[in-house]
Amino acid sequence: MGVQIGELIPRREIELQKLYGRKVAIDAFNAMYQFLSTIRQRDGTPLMDSKGRITSHLSGFFYRTINLMENGIKPAYVFDGKPPEFKRREIERRKEVREDAEVKWHEALESGNLEEAKKYAMRATRVNERLINDAKTLLELMGIPVVQAPSEGEAQAAYMAARKSVYASASQDYDSLLFGAPNLVRNLTITGRRKLPGKNVYVDVRPELVVLDEVLKELxxxxxxxxxxxxxxxxxxxxxxxxxxxxxxxxxxxxxxxxxxxxxxxxxxxxxxxxxxxxxNPPATDDYRLKWREPDEEGILRFLCDERDFSEERVRNGLERLRKAIESGKQKTLESWFRGG
The missing domain is CATH 1.10.150.20 (5' to 3' exonuclease, C-terminal subdomain)
Known part of the structure; x- marks a missing residue:
């Protein structure tokens, strides 16, 4: 949910290219819920492999991360640790909401109302240890830094931005500002054409930059x-x-x-x-290393195609895009070095 103060927060749309060469710490759980909610079939069923294991989040992390890197962004994903005790009530409330939505999802399926079914399916989204571990495995195979937060991932991402380890924290929630992130990027992992829930209307979702100093000055x-x-x-x-x-x-x-x-x-x-x-003063750690490595292409093919039934052709195309993005980044860095910039 996050803190609901968006109506007073000054923000501006930016193109992904404006973040070229920037390191960004992404709230991994925030992104994962987005992927699990939106990457579904018409009836709301998530993508799954032949063994019934959910793969929607893997599709999201693989292709959206490649898209970010094609735009010159260096993403690092920050995963939640143990939530504070006083969040227990909200966690229980969310669990009840998901369980209720799951019941309504199946009722809608039985009545043949696919639009209602998908709406409730999105609300029934849940994350478990298997999904988290699968996401970490894929990101590590892709050579993308994975940071484990001691508590809230959003707080850790804000801490990394405040220390200038990264340019910005990326999340949909404005909590990042409360945690002290100097720069917040919203809509980073959901950029593109999106259908409004419950309406036959599509909108273009663009990244937004929110600068903490500008917010405080405005307010x-x-x-x-x-x-x-x-x-x-x-x-x-x-x-x-x-x-x-x-x-x-x-x-x-x-x-x-x-x-x-x-x-x-x-x-x-x-x-x-x-x-x-x-x-x-949220719990945060200095024990992280932001190093982007060459992807393990054979490992990715085994994990996504052999183990999770992804299309080998599509994954190989994705790997080709990833390879070109990395080479382009290296070339830009080299050119900048020779220019002395």
């Missing part, structure tokens, strides 16, 4: 106040926030009140100060 607050504002509206750690407070009202409150959380703590079932501290 007239500092990061601490931005965190307080997010908490009042509602985060993954206190879903729903404080009743009756939306983004605009929250902004007014944090500007006028020295300690706004004190007033509203009694209305919350969780410790708001604990959430604030988590955003200010």
């Amino acid at each position: 007239g607050i500092d990061r601490e106040k931005l965190i307080e504002m997010g908490i009042l509206v509602g985060t993954d750690y206190n879903p729903g926030g404080i009743k009756g407070i939306g983004p605009k009202k929250a902004l007014t409150i944090v500007k006028r009140t020295k300690d706004p959380l004190k007033k509203y703590q009694k209305e919350s079932e969780v410790d708001l100060y604990m959430i604030k501290e988590f955003f200010l």
